[in-house]
Amino acid sequence: MHELRFEIEGSEAAQSLAPGSTVGELAERALGAERARPVIGARVGDRVFGLQEPLRESGTVRFIMAGTDEALPIMRHSASHIMATAVKRLFPEARLAIGPSIDDGFYYDFDLPRTLSPEDLATIEKEMATIVKEDRPFEREEMASAQALDFFRERGESYKTDLIERIGEPSVSLYRNGEFVDLCRGPHVPSAGRVGQFRLLHTAGAYWEGDSRNRMLQRIYGTAWRTREEVDAYLKRLEEARQRDHRRLGAQLDLFSVQEEVGGGLIFWHPKGAMLRHIIEGFWKEEHLKRGYQLVYTPHIARAELWHKTGHMDFYRENMYLLEIDQQDYVLKPMNCPGHILIYKAKRRSYRELPIRFAELGTVYRYEKSGVLHGMMRVRGFTQDDAHIFCTPEQIVDEVVECVRFGRYLAESFGFDNLQVDLSVRDPKNTTKYAGTDEEWRVAEAALAEALERVGLSYHVAEGEAVFYGPKIDVKLMDALGRPWQCTTVQFDFNVPRRLDVNYIGPDGKEHPTVMVHRALLGSLERFVGTLIEHHAGDFPLWIAPVQAVVLTVTDDNVPYARRVIERLKEAGVRAELDDRGEKIGAKIRDAELAKIPYMLVVGRREAEAEKVAVRSRRLGDEGAIPLAEAVDKIVAEAKARR
RNA sequence: GCCCAAGUAGCUCAGUCGGUAGAGCACAUGCAUGGUAAGCAUGAGGUCACCGGUUCAAUCCCGGUCUUGGGCUCCA
Numbered sequence: 081m082h083e084l085r086f087e088i089e090g091s092e093a094a095q096s097l098a099p100g101s102t103v104g105e106l107a108e109r110a111l112g113a114e115r116a117r118p119v120i121g122a123r124v125g126d127r128v129f130g131l132q133e134p135l136r137e138s139g140t141v142r143f144i145m146a147g148t149d150e151a152l153p154i155m156r157h158s159a160s161h162i163m164a165t166a167v168k169r170l171f172p173e174a175r176l177a178i179g180p181s182i183d184d185g186f187y188y189d190f191d192l193p194r195t196l197s198p199e200d201l202a203t204i205e206k207e208m209a210t211i212v213k214e215d216r217p218f219e220r221e222e223m224a225s226a227q228a229l230d231f232f233r234e235r236g237e238s239y240k241t242d243l244i245e246r247i248g249e250p251s252v253s254l255y256r257n258g259e260f261v262d263l264c265r266g267p268h269v270p271s272a273g274r275v276g277q278f279r280l281l282h283t284a285g286a287y288w289e290g291d292s293r294n295r296m297l298q299r300i301y302g303t304a305w306r307t308r309e310e311v312d313a314y315l316k317r318l319e320e321a322r323q324r325d326h327r328r329l330g331a332q333l334d335l336f337s338v339q340e341e342v343g344g345g346l347i348f349w350h351p352k353g354a355m356l357r358h359i360i361e362g363f364w365k366e367e368h369l370k371r372g373y374q375l376v377y378t379p380h381i382a383r384a385e386l387w388h389k390t391g392h393m394d395f396y397r398e399n400m401y402l403l404e405i406d407q408q409d410y411v412l413k414p415m416n417c418p419g420h421i422l423i424y425k426a427k428r429r430s431y432r433e434l435p436i437r438f439a440e441l442g443t444v445y446r447y448e449k450s451g452v453l454h455g456m457m458r459v460r461g462f463t464q465d466d467a468h469i470f471c472t473p474e475q476i477v478d479e480v481v482e483c484v485r486f487g488r489y490l491a492e493s494f495g496f497d498n499l500q501v502d503l504s505v506r507d508p509k510n511t512t513k514y515a516g517t518d519e520e521w522r523v524a525e526a527a528l529a530e531a532l533e534r535v536g537l538s539y540h541v542a543e544g545e546a547v548f549y550g551p552k553i554d555v556k557l558m559d560a561l562g563r564p565w566q567c568t569t570v571q572f573d574f575n576v577p578r579r580l581d582v583n584y585i586g587p588d589g590k591e592h593p594t595v596m597v598h599r600a601l602l603g604s605l606e607r608f609v610g611t612l613i614e615h616h617a618g619d620f621p622l623w624i625a626p627v628q629a630v631v632l633t634v635t636d637d638n639v640p641y642a643r644r645v646i647e648r649l650k651e652a653g654v655r656a657e658l659d660d661r662g663e664k665i666g667a668k669i670r671d672a673e674l675a676k677i678p679y680m681l682v683v684g685r686r687e688a689e690a691e692k693v694a695v696r697s698r699r700l701g702d703e704g705a706i707p708l709a710e711a712v713d714k715i716v717a718e719a720k721a722r723r
Numbered sequence: 724g725c726c727c728a729a730g731u732a733g734c735u736c737a738g739u740c741g742g743u744a745g746a747g748c749a750c751a752u753g754c755a756u757g758g759u760a761a762g763c764a765u766g767a768g769g770u771c772a773c774c775g776g777u778u779c780a781a782u783c784c785c786g787g788u789c790u791u792g793g794g795c796u797c798c799a
Contacts, residue, residue: 195726195727196727197727197728282727282728282793282794283726283727283728283793283794284726284727284793284794284795285725285726285727285793285794285795286726286794286795287725287726287795287796290795290796291795291796292724292725292795292796296725296726296727296795297726297795298726298727299726299794299795301793301794327792331734332734338791340772340789340790340791344790344791399797399798444799446798446799448797448798449724449725449796449797450724450790451724451725451726451794451795451796452724452795452796452797452798453791454792457799458797458798458799459799462799464799465799466799565799566798566799567799568799569799600799602799603799604799606799607799608799632759634756634757634758634759635756635757635758636756637756662755662756662757663757663761663762664755664756664757664758664761664762665757665758665759666757666758666759666760666761666762667757667760667761667762668759668760669759669760670759670760670761671760671761672760673760674760680759682758682759684758685758686758694758694759696759701759702759
């Protein structure tokens, strides 16, 4: 048998080893026993191996050293095994499901005879510390699947036997640490003492295989890092994220509320939140008109017949609010597309008119299960910044390119420059569950990919993530806790235009099917504003701040002058408020800081006499007194620059 | 919808091992006119989520319901 050959990154000498040698052996050979000690695993090609794993193919090797970022997922995965070991010691009847590493930590799902309390977490954590101290090695073992099935069946681990059957390989790997054995692909740290520092966070319910028809398991979440300091820093980050949670800031800054007696998922926009929305909507409309969109409005309810035609009554019924009026069924609209199509179809359309771009800030209602509602991010009534572009097949790519550019421009205007872009395409293995022909899908998917290339955005192809009626581009923004929320979506729809018979008259005088691109750039105003609140931690850029400046009087004597200052600001289009309460200046400043108002203009006797204001900005603090006219110009200029 | 946890003043929270409750902030009134992150005093404000049960007595114990939060699934 041939020896395997390994190029080692950062080293001249290549190594030859017999097939089946482990990464650990390779490390010792390449680096010597001493320098190999901090090695935790290795990356060979695009796969990560643990030290215990045998190598079967030649390749270029990069060793993963303890203390590097690459070592973290391995440590976290081992931490989940150690947690499972502890749970098994405390609850021998526990059955194991799965326990992977995730961003920032790990979890493990258990089927337990009783529910876990927060005190149990402390006990489990203590037991984990003991296991770490025992510092026993993680040993890897390969077993024929048939034998592994017997092994786990004997132990009553029914989830593991399910997994082995689902994997369907002739053999599987097991990892052993002390008395604990688990079906596992690895990799793991060499021994339990090397998992680093961890902390169990909370428990949650989770269905086996994520399917609500299956049994509910108990999931324990934990976080794991290299050092105690990193764990503390992570916990602090969680706390900071909690502080900028849009629900908390929404109440603090008096932006919006959800009222129990009205129901969950329905947003009340308070004056300041409404101002924020008003500014966003104004900007949005202007930008759309600049780009050749036409604004439309469509009714909130429509006879159910329409929704039968579109297929929604069949495919979307459980998400729709149905009404009965005069013994006729009506639907509260869950989408704007049919309305826009009806406007399109109100007359014959010529190819000369295309593309037609209808845009609407359309409020829709969708029934969502109560458990998924979340502040403004996931609601039952929301306003989409919706548009439908009707065009010919030749125009698709240009239109999509413009949509993507436009979406990026809007996101950047509001201060988002880190976008996560997905191209969601059909599942190539199961093309039957999609509407439309193969040719349509090929053209549409290629058009979306080409558009992304042309715009120069890097993206991730998500196979099988397309909706049944067409492929789509999704752009996600992250919330305070790093959860992604879809905002921009650009999608093709093969279904509704065909069902509603949408067409145009071509140069040949014949009818041709019109292609429809559906897009929302901000997504929904609710979700977008929620994300915006968290992104800026409520500290909005001047141009969208609901209150841009507050005038603070030092004493009651300054009120008449302060009123004149306010007038001047308002004339210049600055959103300004007057704080003439009988409080000391320090208290007024504190309140304005807490309200996150960008500019505080302090007026006392000195300013009134010289027609000045003392500017204090949230960013820079006390900037000293300048002439009133100059201050107004400064604020206006900054707002105009959208900084 | 499902699993777990939590619901006490407008907000943030304490408390009662069963004898109908308290702080800070906010609010109101009065005093104070204070120059860059909290001036002082007084006052008002509660069906302790809701419905049952146990008990001489329930905010507290038990059961159910509703709501909220963390997850699972789904989506803008």
